[in-house]
Amino acid sequence: MRYAPIILFAFNRLESLKATVASVLRNSEATESDLYVFVDGVRPNKQGEMEKVHEVHEFVKTISGFKSVNYTFAKQNKGLGPSIIAGVTEVINRYGRAIVLEDDLVLSHNCLSFMNQGLDKYEKDPKVFSVCGYSNKVKVPNGYLADSYFCVRSSSWGWATWSDRWNSVDWDLMDWKKYEGMKSAFNRWGGSDCFGMLQDWKEGRNKSWAIRFCFSQFLQKKLSLFPIVSKVNNDGFDGDGTNCKKYNRFKFDFDNTDRKTFSFPVKVLMNESFRKSALSYHSLGKRIWSKIMYIIYR
Template identity: 65%
Template sequence: MELAPIIIFAFNRPDALKNTVYSLLQNEEAQKSELFIFVDGARNQKEGEFAKVEAVQTYVKSIVGFKKVTHTFSEGNKGLGKSIIEGVAKVINQYGKAIVLEDDLVFAQNFLSFMNQGLSLYEKEQKVFSICGYTNKIKVPKNYVYDAYFCTRSSSWGWATWADRWNSVDWELKDWDKYAKMGHAFNQWGGSDCFQMLRSVKEGWGDSWAIRFGFSQFLQDKLSLFPIISKVKNDGFDGEGTNCKKWSRFKYIFDENGNKVSKLPSEISLNNKLHRSAMSYHTIIIRLWSRLMYLIH
């Protein structure tokens, strides 16, 4: 199996990035994988941020343990959305596939094996849009025999895809007159917050690349693979991240068993019970509760 390149997007948190890289290196596939790191530039108006970004750059230059490490440092601040869209395109169009990470994630020892297994098995299955390493805590039916399941809305917390899927996304939302009529259907497909996030990108007050990726998945009626037990935990809810608060409505169980052989579904379809359980985190009631908790914390 040819291992997919790994891409990490970093910014101004050296300690978080060190944790991310350390956990990756606990995966034995890391030493056979190429690593690409993109570090965004500091924001001029943020006091002390240049020093933090420089600390990240210094650390990045010291990273070893992978097959090869390539870094790209942005002179100015692009923001996460633009950084990911440009960075992923650069790597994925060269290698045909990629595993994409951010600097606040910590990975199980079998994360890379799961991701590469999924990329290999479903590469020619056009119904599959992405492979996700993170999963919310879900209720698993007693008779369910697989270590993974399919769901509609992809996760941006440790994921992978192929060049043809990535290049099918309308990043500019060019056909907005048509898209604007799909709000209800998009929310039903991916959760009650989907269309508002998509509209925020079009109107310029949002920057989410992930919602555009998800919208393309919705338009094409494709699915994403998720593990039953999460191979990823997000340590970004410490109040220091650009896009995360100090509290999260998302709950998970972290994979500690290290099992590297995953039994993946042969049929690419939704299990209704698993799908309902996974999507329950995106209901209006849960989101309202989440907003209250953001204020408290």
């Protein structure tokens, strides 16, 4: 098997980063995988942050157990979105594929195996936009035999893709006047929050790379592969994550096995039952409830 490089984005959370790296190393494929770590720079006027980022730098320099370890420390703060776009572009154009992680994720023992198998299986199928390690808890239709499924809206919590898909994204949304008329269609496709996040990026209220990645997927009418049992646990809902707060409306089952034989869907098609179950987490009602809980657990 051809092992994809692993790209890991970090910032100022040493303990979270340590947990992520430890979980990746519990995957036997790590020893055959090149690791690229990108650490963002210190934000201006953030007291104590320089020391935290320095601690992260010193830890990154000690990482071992991979085929190779490569790291880049930004001199200035870019923000998560710009950091990911620049870092992934650099590495994926060198290898043709990549697995991408952030420093608040904990991987199952078989996550790298699932991701690499998915990358191998669907590399030449242009209908597949990405391979996701995380999956919300979904209702499995009666008689469904595979342990993975296709759906819309790629997850940003541990994912992988190929250079041709990545490079097809219009990061600048150059045709915005045309895109403004797609609000209803985009929300029907991926959930009630989709266009709002896209517009927030356009108007400078967020720096999200993920919503632009998903919008490109929407425009191209492509699907993402998900495991029925999640291979990733997002540990970022501790109040310290860039885009996560302490309350989490997303529910999942985590794979605690060492099984590395996976069954994939026979055809690259979306099962409507999976779509409804997966996108229910993005319904307006659940989002309103989440905002209330965010206030309570702030």
